[in-house]
Amino acid sequence: MTTQTGNEPVYDLNTSAATWRHFWHPVATLDELRAAKPGGRGPLQSKLLGEMIGIAEIGGKLIAFEDRCSHRGVALTLGWAEDDGLRCKYHGWCYGNDGSCKEVPSLTPDQPIPARARLKQYDCEERYGLVWVRLDSSVDTKIPDFLGWNDDTMHCIMGEPYQWPCSSGRRMENFMDVTHFPFTHWGTLGAPPNTVFPAYPVDQKNGTLTWKTDTYLAHNPGDDTYGPPADENAVMLPPAEYVIEVPFSIILKFTWSDSFATQIFMHATPIDEYTSRSYWFTCHTHDQSSDQIHLQLQDMVLGEDYPVVASHTPARIGDPRDEVSVFPDKPTIFWRRWIRELDAGAKRGPEALREALNQVSIESEDAQPVS
Ligand code: FES
Numbered sequence: 001m002t003t004q005t006g007n008e009p010v011y012d013l014n015t016s017a018a019t020w021r022h023f024w025h026p027v028a029t030l031d032e033l034r035a036a037k038p039g040g041r042g043p044l045q046s047k048l049l050g051e052m053i054g055i056a057e058i059g060g061k062l063i064a065f066e067d068r069c070s071h072r073g074v075a076l077t078l079g080w081a082e083d084d085g086l087r088c089k090y091h092g093w094c095y096g097n098d099g100s101c102k103e104v105p106s107l108t109p110d111q112p113i114p115a116r117a118r119l120k121q122y123d124c125e126e127r128y129g130l131v132w133v134r135l136d137s138s139v140d141t142k143i144p145d146f147l148g149w150n151d152d153t154m155h156c157i158m159g160e161p162y163q164w165p166c167s168s169g170r171r172m173e174n175f176m177d178v179t180h181f182p183f184t185h186w187g188t189l190g191a192p193p194n195t196v197f198p199a200y201p202v203d204q205k206n207g208t209l210t211w212k213t214d215t216y217l218a219h220n221p222g223d224d225t226y227g228p229p230a231d232e233n234a235v236m237l238p239p240a241e242y243v244i245e246v247p248f249s250i251i252l253k254f255t256w257s258d259s260f261a262t263q264i265f266m267h268a269t270p271i272d273e274y275t276s277r278s279y280w281f282t283c284h285t286h287d288q289s290s291d292q293i294h295l296q297l298q299d300m301v302l303g304e305d306y307p308v309v310a311s312h313t314p315a316r317i318g319d320p321r322d323e324v325s326v327f328p329d330k331p332t333i334f335w336r337r338w339i340r341e342l343d344a345g346a347k348r349g350p351e352a353l354r355e356a357l358n359q360v361s362i363e364s365e366d367a368q369p370v371s
């Protein structure tokens with residue numbers, strides 16, 4: 001049963017940190033862990049949902065732990081990984097990958113190690129070259145599916161993670177929003193007068209929100225990477241499919257032609273109430289173009305988004321009544337509704353959270369299963 005203490009941070013839409021602790025979030029790339037300390041096994045400090053955690057590879061096992069030594073509360077990530085243990089830098093206590101304290105150097109062999117001398121651990125797994133952590137394992141949530149990663153026809157490149165001064169919710173909403181294209185991305189992904197977008201049917205099932213968008217005339221002067229311009233100053237953005245795995249993962253799939261498809265995967269990890277770190281990949285069908293072109297396009301788009309998204313007041317989504325929504329904001333409205341339902345479910349307990357996660361609502365008649 002999740003409980004609120006009244007002191008914990010409040011996240012988007014007044015939801016609780018306790019709710020998002022039930023979900024998996026990447027906290028570092030595997031490369032970042034490898035580079036953190038000589039030997040390549042960490043420890044590496046990270047922050048998730050306001051909590052300082054550490055990750056390390058101990059005895060061949062990837063572990064995540066509260067970054068706090070049970071002796072005097074020092075950050076364990078100041079210490080180092082040994083073949084079979086994690087050593088604290090303060091007084092040298094050493095913890096095994098099962099959380100037990102194996103050695104207290106100041107004790108003689110006949111003096112017992114207190115049973116409470118333990119490392120507090122969390123669920124930890126490597127997937128897609130990222131280190132994923134779940135702080136609360138009382139509900140059997142899963143690591144989000146990354147469709148392109150499992151698609152043999154796609155080549156996926158990991159982008160540089162970026163930390164923005166906005167909540168995960170603000171980052172997610174920016175990603176799922178198309179009506180900002182002609183303004184924030186004027187000349188890159190769109191331009192006036194092409195500003196009107198339909199409210200596409202949104203389907204909710206299997207923990208995902210999905211919707212499809214039509215071809216869209218987007219001005220993109222001088223760049224024919226994604227096909228011949230419709231006129232000298234424009235290209236057509238092809239049909240797209242958005243797949244959101246609640247709460248904070250999103251995939252955007254573009255089908256440019258029978259033989260050319262691209263896909264962007266992003267997970268916005270909640271560092272704290274007002275900060276998110278996004279892990280992302282850009283994927284494309286083999287050998288159509290160089291990796292660099294896809295990374296450059298994303299860099300350009302992110303550079304255009306940043307000043308806008310970093311300027312939100314407040315930096316997390318507050319009371320929806322303090323903002324004005326319109327019809328084409330539909331995807332964000334659906335996402336907000338589900339986020340609030342997940343939070344309400346989590347407060348009632350694991351079974352209610354499971355129920356909230358598995359609810360179904362199909363708007364589109366021809367909804368295709370996500371594959
Ligand atoms: S604080 Fe870690 S060994 Fe003393």
Ligand SMILES: [Fe+2]
Pocket residue numbers: 174180184185301305
């Ligand atoms: Fe954008």
